[in-house]
Amino acid sequence: MKRLAEQPYVKMEREIGLTGQHYVEENRRLYLYADRIVSRHHVFPIEKVWDMSYRPVSDDGGLLYLHTSEGVHVYTLKESPEHFIEVFRQAIKKQR
Template identity: 70%
Template sequence: MKLIAEQPYIKVEREMTSISQNYVEDDRRLYLYHDRILSKHHEFPIEQVWDMSYRPVDGKGGLLYLHTSKGVHVYTVKESPDEFIEAFKKLKKSS
């Protein structure tokens, strides 16, 4: 299946040791195909994704929301996902 769009996102994980606490950013990507959206650990059939929205946070990226039939999934992004959202909306409109 041909890739339509991709969106980088990060997952922040906390690492604890006996003497410190560190936060580690894991760079990941969302992939939009004609029939699904893929993340590192999830696959969303396109017919189960109702909408996407974005909320900027303090000028340092923001939160991308995938509204699905199974609930809302939130992804932390460092850059605006406007192109990704627009590609999704065009795909849904043409379906």
């Protein structure tokens, strides 16, 4: 199935080594299809995704909230998800 949109996000991992604790930033992507949203470790059927919202946290980005029937999943973003959210809402309107 054709990908409708994609959104980069960042996963922060804490690592503890001999020299102490530090954080590693891993770049990942959310993919929006007509029937699902896919992250690295999750597949959300579109009928189980109720909404998306975004809250800027700083000038460097914010948090994307994916509201699903299984709870809220939060993704850390460095750029605006305006296009991703708009495409999602248009896809939902067509299905409902």
